[in-house]
Amino acid sequence: MTSESDERMIPINGADSPSTDDANSGGDGGLNGPLKKGPWTSAEDAILVQYVNKNGEGNWNAVQKHSGLARCGKSCRLRWANHLRPDLKKGAFTAEEERRIIELHAKMGNKWARMAAELPGRTDNEIKNYWNTRIKRRQRAGLPIYPPDICLQALNEGSQQNEDTINTFSPNDVHRPDFIQISTLDVPSLEFKGLEINQPLYPLDIPSNTLLDISTNTLLSQGLHPHPHPHNHPFYLHPPSKRLRSGAPESMFPCINIVPPIGMSQYQSNDGLLLSCPSSDPSAWAMKMELPSLQTQMRNTTANTNWGGPPPSPANNPFFEPADVLMQSPPPNEGAQLCNLSPQNSGLLNEVLYESGALNNSKTSYSFPQPDSYIDIDSSNANVLCDAEWEPYGERLSPLVHSLDDPHSDETKQPVKDEDDYLNPMQYNDKFETNPTIFSKPDFMYPSTSFDGPVKQHPMNDNYLLKDVIGTFLGDDFRDCKKMDTGATSSSQGHCHDSCAWNVMRTI
DNA sequence: AACAAATGCAACCGCGTCTGT
DNA sequence: TACAGACGCGGTTGCATTTGT
Structure with missing residues (x-):
């Protein structure tokens, strides 16, 4: 970039500087006046190249001192690394x-x-x-993010990896650098357009006057699942980008629903995502797959409920009100919805497959948690929220992957061979309608059956394990919360869950 | 032709880690 | 051991360019 325009200047050590780290650190700064920001000029490039050729890379803050370049060291390093390095390969990727x-x-x-x-x-x-x-x-284009051969490769690698790791998994593994090197299949893209305001939603009459515009890579590239490292995961309760043109509020979710256009069927993942697919014309749906239509299911802040869990049926749930409550920030204490987000799934290709393997290994089928298990924080175990909603390891699968690991469906265990072999939406739909067992999967909440049946504990539901994992993600604050948890009354436990889960998120 | 929206890239920012004192 | 500076990483933003209407 050699534009001569936009020579924004920031005062060194000035109060207007947005950054107090490298931009202003490490230099006297006053040598040449304010530091410049914005596009680099060819003259600046020449100065930097000359300096680096003479002095070598590193000690970037000294560049400004010794070369007179009015750029912070950080900017110099970036410019050199990204544009001026002689070994850079220019042009489009091969x-x-x-x-x-x-x-x-x-x-x-x-x-x-x-x-x-x-x-x-x-x-x-x-x-x-x-x-x-x-x-x-x-x-x-409605194409999977990963080509099928990559999926297949990862599937093979992942299954092998699962053999080695599934029985030795521990919460600490989330810290391993290779922990997330488990993969994901592509998740179905979700229709974002053609939404009807105030259209009846099945099974919920969710007010649809507020649509969430979530950046596409946030949802899809990450497989609709939260990341084990919240800071690195855009879906993990990051505020909407300023680029969101829908004017979404500063903080949002936690529960996100995909509102189907008319004629679309809807199912819900365990992440609280209602996924839509057409009942009649899946191919068209597939071709139209674009951005997800998302709505945060907001409830009345005074309702005696929490943020977690699947949407209860409207018939018996007090907080499904026809109010304009979608896509608003939850009150600070209503953070238990975080528990609805799997802490370990980055959405990586390998990871979802890993989880798929975990499910296969567990040889266990599960039922949906009842709404009560979400609503009734005042249970004997305040972790019920997380136990029920943060399904244990191996439970956070995209719908697509679920089809793969459905133990009752042999054909779905076959690795994908071609892009055409990805399950299309009708396949999903058919599965839901013809194979009731799939609905017993906790993250496959088909609306008509989501709220029936008993809650079954996942065999890996270990409170300590979960707490440790949650603590890992949320930091010491959550550990503090855990201490409170063990000694607090049931009601305060619930509050603790709410407040700590929402408030301690470091990157929101 | 004019305008708006979409796109793509360069640069910035905040934060974590490393390293030297 | 504690601290500060340097460095690096990943996410976000600004804006020029391209595309569509």
């Missing part, structure tokens, strides 16, 4: 590079720097931009 990126992303997720290390001459920023652009394109 087909081989593109394939490599896809493979690497399936393995690593959004580890751009690591991916860049595998692609000589390419920068993390370049790869990141490429990937974000790519998934947007593929979503628009």
Whole structure:
């Protein structure tokens, strides 16, 4: 970039500076006046190149001191690394590079720097931009994010990995660098358009006057599941990007519903996501798959309920009110919905397959938690929220993957062979309608059956395990909460759950 | 041709980690 | 051991360009 325009200047050590770290640190700064921001000019490039050629890389804050360049060290490093390095490969990615990126992303997720290390001459920023652009394109086209052969490869690798790891998994594994190197199949893209305001929703009459515009990579590239590392996961209760043009509130969700256009069937994942697919014309639906239509299911803040769990049926639930309550920030204490988000699923290709393997290994089928298990925080165990909603490991599967690991459906265990082999929406629909057992999966809440049946505890439902994991994600604050949990009254437990889950999120 | 929306890229920002003192 | 500075990473934003109406 050699634009001469936009020479924004930030005062060194000035109060107007938005950043107090590298931008202003490490230099006297006053040498040449305010630091410049914005696009680099060719003259600045020349100065930087000359400096680096003479002094080598590193010690970037010294650049500004010694070269007179009015740029912070951080900016210099970025400019050099992304544009001026002599070993940079310019131009579009080659087909081989593109394939490599896809493979690497399936393995690593959004580890751009690591991916860049595998692609000589390419920068993390370049790869990141490429990937974000790519998934947007593929979503628009209704294509899976990962090509089927990548899925197959990951499936094979993942199944092997599962053999080795499923029985030795521990909460600490989420800290392992390779923990998320488990993969995901592509999740079905979700129709975002053609929504009807105030249309009747099945089974819920959810006011639909507020539609959530969630960035596409947030949902789809991450497989609709929260990330084990909230800071790195855009879906993990990050506020909507400023770019959201729908004017979504600063904080949102936690429960997100996909409102189906008329004629669409709807099912709900255990993440509280209502997924839509057409009852009549799945192929058209597949072709139209674009951005998800999402609505945060908001409830009356005074309702005696919590944020977790699936939407109760409207007939008997007091907080399904025809009020304009969708897509608003929950009150600070209503954070238990966080428990509705799996802490361990990054949406990586391998990860979902890993979970699929976990399910297969468990040889156990589960039933939906009853609404009561969500609503009644005042249970003998305040962790009921998380126990019921943060399904234990291996339970956070996208609908697509669920079809793969459905133990009652042999054909769905076959690895995908082709993009055409991805289950289309009608296949999902058919499964739901013809195979009741699939509805016993906790994250496959078909509306007509979601709220019936007893709650069964997952065999891996271990409170300590869950607490440790939650603590891992939420930090010491949650551990503090855990202490309160053990000694508090049942009502305070519920409150603790709410408040800590929502409030301690470090990146919201 | 004019305008708006969508797109893509470069740069910025905040935060975590590393390293030296 | 504690602290501060340097560095690196990943997510976000700004804006020029492209595309569509």
